Amino acid sequence: MSARDLFTLTNRHFKTSVGITAAIFVVTAIVGFIVLPFAQPWVQFANVWDAICSAAGVPQRSAAAAAQAQDKRLSEVVLTSHTLSRPNQEAIGRGATLAQRCAICHGPTGISRADSPNLAGQYAAVIYKELHDFRSGARTNAVMSPFATGLTDQEMGDLALYYAFLPRLPAYHPTPQLPKPNIVIYGAPMRGIAPCGSCHGSLDNKVGSPWLEGQSEAYMKAQLRAFAGGDRRNDISQQMRNIARAMTPQEIDEAAAYYASQPPDIVKAVD
Template identity: 35%
Template sequence: MIRQLSLAAFALALSCAAVAQDAPAPAASAAPKPAPMLDVRAQPPIHGDANAGAAKAAVCGACHGPQGIAIAPNFPNLAGQSATYLYLQLKAFKDGQRSDPVMTGQAAALSDQDMRNLAAHFAALPAKPAGMPDAASRGAQLFHAGDPAKGVPPCQGCHGPAGQGPTSAWQGAPDTAWHTFPRLAGQSAFYIGQELGDYHHGKRVGVSNGKVMQGVAQNLDEADIQALAAYIQSL
């Protein structure tokens, strides 16, 4: 949200600028510039060698399971996920736009082709079987209809009515756009709750879709987050 300065703040800013003109210029910083924000909306579908990805995926299985189904609820399932989404997340970890003690180090050693191959491998694996969601729950309401009174849009608008990701061009956008939205169905309630909480508190930004999710999550209270997480796990 763009915030306008008050007159007082604007005057203060001008006075500080005047003082700064009289002060000696500071030494140039040697700190590297952050990588530009990835614009995922312009990302075409990626393609990779799934067999080559499988050969490199053994280390991934320690957390995400040998078949892409996570071994613990704090890790995401990767099986059946959009290859383009997986590639973009690996790239974000490698470029420093997302930070995680494990994934940052893992992605640092990957070439661009490695990331494409790993993404293709996990996308080709069978996703976790569908569950039995409660269509009358608060989570179902938020997922399918949102909460206009709280400014919360329906999750299905980007993630598909069954949480499996959009299956056609998203909202009339070019066909390249919808590949960037992740599959949510079957992710653990713990993981979804953790990620929504990070978006809510501004801890996760990542690629440009992260800004969208921050705007959505900031209007969710803790009860809403837990309700959504439980519903998504049941999909």
């Protein structure tokens, strides 16, 4: 008794089991790849082979639907958690020199008093992405766009690393007795809004999301409104536009006020 006695057509168990299995496969394949595709009156196939390819999931480009022309530029930046994750002193030094021209709005220590974003301690990937988007035109601003136009990739990386290196304004929320706003902690699941805190700090941070604690309230409100109105569109896959559109004006105020709250003495100290 060996495998040779089993794997032979004279063994009826072999013949029957292989025969039944093959028959079931052939029948189901015919039904799945030929009968059912043609049973869909709303799909037209040129021939049987076309139907089989469709059912098998052969990748094909649809000739009829040409890609829609994109009138506005989208962000071209691809970020991973390793983007600019290894700072070196030389790059930071170069960034510090370049940052001289940013200080007038963003503050000499990266803390702004002009309702421009605080850049000190911001994630390098975030600064890099925004600069890149300003240069490519994915994001536009009368003041920032001209600054970014002349920057090379390396200069943007150096600036990003320099600001990421500066000490961040510590998180400060002066009303601990009040619950954190629901929009920050829980989002609004029924409207498809993830908690702000799950990407922007307070709960967690996700690659490419800026740190918001201590940013200017007016700036954050303006950005949320710009996302909601479609004036700003450099968010990847419309993440922020979808969220901002679904937020109520009150939620925008709450979120901005929560993230903006910062200790007055620290703001004074950097003056």
